[in-house]
Every structure is written in C-alpha cells, then in structure tokens.
Amino acid sequence: MVRCWKHSEASLEDPQNMHCGPMNSSRVPHKVLWGSIAAMLLIVIIALGVTAHLGLQHKTQSSLQVVRIPDHTSDLINQSALIDKHNNIVTYSVTSHVNHTSTVIFDMRHGLVCYKPDNQDSCFLRRMESLDYENVRSQLNKSEQQVRQVWVVGNQTEKHTEFLGVLSGSRVEASTLQEPLQSLCQQASVYWTRRSEGPGKQRLIYFCIDICFPSNICVSVCFYYLPE
Secondary structure, eight states, X not given: OEXXXXXXXXXXXXXXXXXXXXXXXXXXXXXXXXXXXXXXXXXHHHHHHHHHHHHHHHHHHHSEEEEEEEOTTSOEEEEEEEEETTTTEEEEEEEOTTSOEEEEXXXXXXXXXXXXXXXXXXXXXXEOOHHHHHHHHHHHTSOHHHHHEEEOOGGGOEEEEEEEEEEEEXXXXXXXXXXXXXXXXXTXXXXXXXXXXXXXXXXXXXXXXXXXXXXXXXXXXXXXXXXX
C-alpha cells in the first residue's frame, strides 16, 4: 500500500510538494501493545493494594484480646494482647487497678522478653525459657473467636511470682534491638535482667508486672536492682 501526504495546506495544488511512500503499518500495533502493557500493570498494582489492605484489616480485627483479671484485692486488671502470628510475637498491655499500663513483648523469633513499665523510662530484657514458649504458643494457637475475650477465673488460676534482678552495668543500646522492641525502647534505657530466688533482705522490690495467659496461669514479675 502506498500513502501520500502534503507538507502544508498552502501547497495543496502543487504536486511537487506531494510525497508518496509505503505506509508504516506498525504504528497502530505498537500503540495497542503499549496500551495493553500499561493496563495490565495498573490491574496488578490495584490487586496488590487491595490484597495488602485486606490483609492488614484482617490482622487488626483478629489480633486484639481483652482479658479482665480479678486479683487478690477483688479489683480488675485490664490486659490486652496484640498477636502477630506471622512474626511469632505477642505484645501485652497490662493496666493495673491504679491505672498504670506496662508493655511486655514476647519475641519468639529472637527468643527475648522485653518489659517496659509505664512510669519508668527503662526497658528490661531477658531470654525466653521453655515455659515462656509454651505460654506464647497458647496465645498464637487460639482462633480469632477465642482471642477476642478471655476471662481468668480467680479461684482456678495458677499464680506464682518471678524475681528479676536488674543488671545496671549491662546497658544495651536500643538501636541494636530488632522491631518491635526497638520502637518500644528507643527513648528508654535498656538493661539485661537475671532470674533469681528473690531480692533478699538487703534489696527492695521496685515494681511488679502481672501477666495472665490463656492456660489460666498468672505470673507476677517483680524487679529489683543488683549491685554493679
């Protein structure tokens, strides 16, 4: 096929300004091809966005647990648990009857427990033990309906106390921690702790954090400072 075209409207009657040549038939297919590619990319981007949004929405809706725990004074302790099954992390927020909220993170991936009292600019670390793994798995294995609301029956609950001595000479840089511990402790001093039988008569207990698990076990974790 031969195609002729003109340089300008002024030369309409001048045949010397008419040029003829083969028609470039590839122009239209190229436009169609690039248009198809752009449409496909747009569909993929939209699909990924919708999937991410639904996944985040499901995670937010299904991960909040509220536990109301009657303690020995018949007061109620409010406890919520944010459950991240993908990263094997459970984050507890415990509010005592005096309205102090502490955060406790069990990070199974890195084998760490992190305590952040509400009224202190400090974080305290320890290594997870076998009982910690069992308690955290009892949370991670719960269905969405089971984690919504949990009641711990006071007279049927196994309660015990753990003592952690704070090693004041073993300060840790918060920047070396992994998320979400780093975000929790970025404005705090971070210390390692060591389990012990108790502070003894020479040491004072500075504070305690009470945590309850779905296995009907409640632990009162009490901290005191060891000499350097």
